[in-house]
Amino acid sequence: MASPEIDALTQALARLPGLGPRSARRAVLHLLKRRETALAPLQAALEAVARSLVTCSVCGNIETRDPCSICTDPKRDPTLLCVVEDVPDLWALDGKRLFAGRFHVLGGRLSALEGVRPEDLAIEALVARISGSEVCEVVLAMNATLEGQTTMHYLADRLAGSGVAITQLAHGLPVGGELDYMDEGTLTLALRARRPVA
Known part of the structure; x- marks a missing residue:
């Protein structure tokens, strides 16, 4: 059983896109084992971003x-x-x-x-x-x-x-794609956007 603080960190990471409970647990274990080289820099980076994060008033970035x-x-x-x-x-x-x-x-x-x-x-x-x-x-x-x-x-x-x-943007077949793996929407767009062979 992990302490409440470690459990809270695991749950917070598990809510991130692409991470589930198991991946979050592995990430937390990695951070704990490498406290000085991984955890401390991550903490500093998160604090710096949290202090200075803004939305651009021109473009929305x-x-x-x-x-x-x-x-x-x-x-x-x-x-x-x-x-x-x-x-x-x-x-x-x-x-x-x-x-x-x-x-x-x-x-x-x-x-x-x-x-x-x-x-x-x-x-x-x-x-x-x-x-x-x-x-x-x-x-x-x-x-x-x-x-x-x-x-x-x-x-x-x-x-x-x-x-x-x-x-x-152009739509259609990706480079290296095979026709029998494409969905109907992709094939339709590719056919509509056909052009002469150069």
Whole structure:
């Protein structure tokens, strides 16, 4: 039996995405065995982030300064704006510097079942951000789900009169994918997005 403090730490870790009770227990044991090299640095890092964590007032990214490092980076192309559903999507696209422009985080996606309406998302902030700015292209990088596609179409309609080019991410077959393992939605998108062989 673990002490209440160790049990509380295990339960806290078990609530993190991708960790269940067994994985959390293993992580706690690792931290306890390596108190100086693992536990102390983790504690210091968590305390530092907790003290300085903010949401960027420009794009909605979560970082330790406002505006965030993406919004203040002079090397980024201010004419390109990529709209994502949430922060993990931004981090996925920006992790390898795949996109040279700036980002806008909606804070979710439209969903009638979950009661998420346009006014619940940062759509008005997006419209205001584009209006009178140097943005020439808005890339709608929504997830390939029903709600993501609904959000994308709503945004495309909402931004139609803005004078900027509205684009979307390509959808279809992944490199190395085999047709008999693909779902119907992926195959449908791949067929619709077919192009001439170069």
